Amino acid sequence: MSKNPLSEDPELGDDALFQKDADAVYQELLARIGEGHPQPRLAATRRVVELLGDPQRSYPIIHITGTNGKTSTSRIIESILRAYGLRTGLFSSPHLVRVNERILVDGEPITNEAFVANYRDIKPYLDMVDAELRAAGDAPLAFFEAFTALAYASFADAPVDVAVIEVGLGGEWDSTNVGDGQVAVFTPISLDHTARLGNTVALIAATKAGIIKPAAAVVTATQPETALAELERASELMEASLAVQGTAFELLSNTVAVGGQVISVRGLAGTYDDLFLPLFGDHQAQNAAVAIAAVESFLGGGEQTLVGDVLTEGIATASSPGRLQVIGIEPTVIIDAAHNPDGARSLAAALGTYFTFDEVAIVLGVLDDKDARSIVAALAPVAEVILVTASSSERAVPVDDLAEIVREVAPETSVDDYDTPGEAITAARAWAEKAPRRGVVITGSITLIGDALVLAAAEGWTR
Template identity: 45%
Template sequence: MSGTPDAQRRAAEEALELRRRAREVEEAILARAPEHDIDPTLERVRQVLDLLGEPHRAAPVIHIAGTNGKTSTARMTETLLLGLGLSTGRFTSPHLHSITERIVLSGEPISMQRFVAAYDDVIPYIEMVDARNVATELGPLSFFEVLVVMAFACFADAPVDVVVLEVGLGGTWDATNVADGAVNVITPIGIDHERFLGSDLASIAGEKAGILTQDGIAVIAGQEPDAAEVITARIEELGCTAAYEGRDIEVVSRDLAVGGQLLNLQGLARIYPELLLPLHGEHQAHNALLALAAVEAFLGGGQEALDTDLVREAFGVMSSPGRLEIVRRSPTVLVDSAHNPAGARSLAAALRDSFTFGRIVGVMAVMADKDVDGILEELEPVFDELVVTRNTSPRCMSAQRLGELAGEVFGEDRVHVVRDLPDAIDTAAGLADSGDSGGVAGGVVVTGSVITAGEARMLVGVTEV
């Protein structure tokens, strides 16, 4: 720290005050209704945004819904837009380490100082709406709704050329759906959040399709028939332009490469050859395809090809922290945020496809309200052994209960119960290095939730996103 002793003291005091204020703000937001408990209304958020001058209409929006792949697709879309010279605002959830990761300006999470300032700017209007609704069924804004308002305010204030907006949960009643997407992307749909979205693909697809707009262009991932039927019916009802994976866009070819995969992608306007994507798993190739098509649709309605060299450059720097990410070597430790059977299926396929470990030891901590049996069944064929544990979330299933369920799927001799995540990772590392693997190194895969992935990253010293 440079400057006079007085200047240094003032700077230290200001930094201390910012940390105190940041904790205060985060605690105030967390005190509201949690993000996983949605209320089917957009009215609260609309009321606040109206008072703020409709910041959600300050820039065009690329809106992304789906069960799996939303965050990766959003990050890839942002990277492409930045590579093409546009300024961006990106809103994603949940976060791995810091709440500020959810609001991103041109590739960089907002600073804590800017986060606090954004909260201070919008909270008088939020409190006004809360007071107005206190005696009604609407009630106060939730944790997630406050963050959505803050994000739109930040993006309008920046300002940005385009907003990349990830749905939190569902679509129709998600707080992000106050915005009308110029492009609306639906990633693959699976069973998740049954309590809120329904227990079958058709019901869930109906909620996800709620983001589609009459004037927007829809980009639709390959879907199971039940989901595809509902989405197609909604598109026909709206009469909007749509691009379907498998009909209008596709992964033409995919070859493994050092550190990732080499892709040839059929976009809306042309084939983009030899795109090196430094991410693992076939599912990431399909996420990249959706991002490419979304940007084509946004910039030229899908009629004009993007500059191939710029696309290649953007693909070369794409990242997706916490998604099949290598965070340590010797032994190799990967973290993945898979938290439902579809995500676990993609993880298992990627492990078979992209890695050659002599043995794989899984570490799992999962939320109690998830389809734990379904996740375990998808991962059992690829994990030689499983260490079950818990993360710090109060929603997390106990290690003992998870061990009981895992024992029924894996067999008790392949399951190890370790109460705390740090010890669980150490145990798994020892197991990965033990046993006869023909001289081929073993690997550790930590999975089960975004929180688990985030905490595992921090434990091995990785915090950048």
Template identity: 50%
Template sequence: MSEQLRAVYAALLERAPENRIEPDLTRIRRVMELMGDPQRSYRSIRIAGTNGKTTTARIIEQILREAGLRTGRTTSPHLHSPVERIAIDGAPIDEEGFIQAYEDVLPFAEAVDAESLAAGGPRLTFFEYMVAMAFQAFATAPVDVAVVEVGLGGTWDATGAIDPDVSVITAIGLDHQDYLGDTIAEIAGEKAGILTAGSFAVIGEQAEPDAADVLRDRAAELGCEAAFEGEQIGVLSRTPGVGGQMLSVQGIAGRYDSLFLSLLGEHQAHNAVLAIAACEALLGGGETPLGAEMLADALARVTSPGRAEVARQAPTVLIDAAHNPAGAEVLVETVRENFRFTRTIGLVGILAEKDADAILATLEPLLDAVVISQSSSPRAIPADVLADIARDVFGDEDRVIESASLPDAIQRAVDLAEDGGDQFGGVVVAGSITLAAEVRDLLGLAEEV
């Protein structure tokens, strides 16, 4: 990262921590208005949900690119560099473009900051400013379609400055309760805030009936056209394979057979269904099937770094950004389905605002031992504190190894996986996106985003 980019990113972070939101769309809408509403110059798909948003966005992006459209994608958080948050044609914007987007927004942000402060309100937050940068960069490119991942919740998220053609909601679980509510129904109500009367709604299958009821009621209230997974759309069959899985799926407009998806896990098949339906809705109003060859090429080429990603072999190191209990549960299922490890060693680090007990309890049955570490994030639970939690959860001190140094923790996990000359052991890295990013970096994968 260049010094100039570091300075820009530092200036953004000074505005507010990324995990803090201000429940008000006034500032972001005002900035967009002053800038001439660049987000209205292209079509868009907006994605909310607890887990699966980033991968769904990447699959949508790949399909639209294979269909010949120029795409913009904004997702969060980033793995290695803030430039990853803004992608054009499937690749992160370069540092020069990121800095230019920041400078393009700056005079308008300063004007809105002054207005807000005069009225007793806050400056634009970090995320609000980032959203404005992304929308401006997309207009500058220019793109045909923007694929926009919600940052947190839905109703008050800054991405609400855009008026999407298609709204997608993935599976909903407990996360960010301090902002979104303590129950599934309350959280689903916040996610349902992205639905609009004028957009086509694509709704993922919900494990929690309360979430499904809230989303269905909201779609009916708005009168928006909607496709629900398990009803109009769904996974018809799937067969795990080497490096991915074979799928047959039902979309809104057609059935698609013999598709190879280059991602591991049943959850990725569900993400793919939502992406396919979203693209059908955008490209043909849900009435025209996607080209079979085009779709097959897109799914075979899609990647999702840090999501059930095999980072190395011998022993296998699997990296996943699972940072809540639902994500950890999906990771456990993915490992059991796709790998036959004779020894499974965890490498876990968790951020302070997350449910560490529940994440560790979900991972515990999978793991022969766990190496507890921490990322460089100031929000990371210190390794010694997390290790104490792990010892209580695992009920066996011998299965919990503490290593605050992440490079040392990786080596300890690899050594444990290979203990006794075992050639079929594996290491599963999980607990936070920052941990996943730093392990990827240490393993030389930082450029593969």
């Protein structure tokens, strides 16, 4: 991802004055141990925030983990809270194009000026902890550890009324867990990052359950039985209340509509009908149900019905960039950050329900720590042709290797390979232009989605 510019937006206005400094900060952060190698420790981040005066304790936190749907659910929660008039902070990862996307204040990426100023404020403390860690024979702060401290400090500086914090990886030892979430939210849990989190759903769930704090409100999507057992165990241990989708709350219905879908949800404290959600996919309707229950838990302890007009606004203005997002027309080009098998299955299902393509070309790039074979198996049935490429990430599976996987898993699907995302996307768009009702879907990794957005903006065909 370091090959992507921090920003290529010529319309940043006064913020462009701080672009060079912001680029320098980002490069300094990138010089640390990367996100592909997270440190399974919490003490280092805890030491930084202690030196900073524990900024994460200056506002309430809604903490979110899971395997799929974390970012979308986080963004829907934030949108509803903002509709209530609260000043919100949102921390998510990774970014698509600009690193500022990871730290949102009131729904907007942090300005370059604030990004630089807040980093300069905390840098002496990062250096101090780096020195302490080296003296103890440990690795200095990693990228995500330093960035988490920056996010918490930025929200305190804003200041925000509430922060919605998305876990980077796992939960128990994730850097974000130095914050204590009054509400702990769990999206669906499945196998991913098995080398770090464990090779069973139960082990992964146990690690993620580490974000549950004493007396917290816990809201969870429908889970596999073994995962739910771990959440129940942790909730009981922490004397936390547990609300499970399907019993305590549920999605009553969702209907395809122009630009998204109309949903009805039975929440913890009320039923909310005919809400327009401008996101595609049945899974996004499920994410919205979880988000509503989380906001109910935060604002009224799960016992106070949300204000109808405010909820309607919050749902209707929610967005989730890079998730079944249409970025081009004539031909239609869709990007989706499906980077694991469950995400790929959700994408394949949504294409058949929410779009009317006769044929689809899939531009695919996968990172080397992902289950490429299962991703291909999920996508091949909806693909007329798969155009294999490698994103700008150093962790991208080489083109030849990924093409071989596609040919082995989907021998009846046409496969082409391209050295760069630009070449693959250009070829896919040319293919789609040759016949009506053809579409292009770019997927497989978040870094590939970022590459696609940069290309679309540069060539002027983005929506």
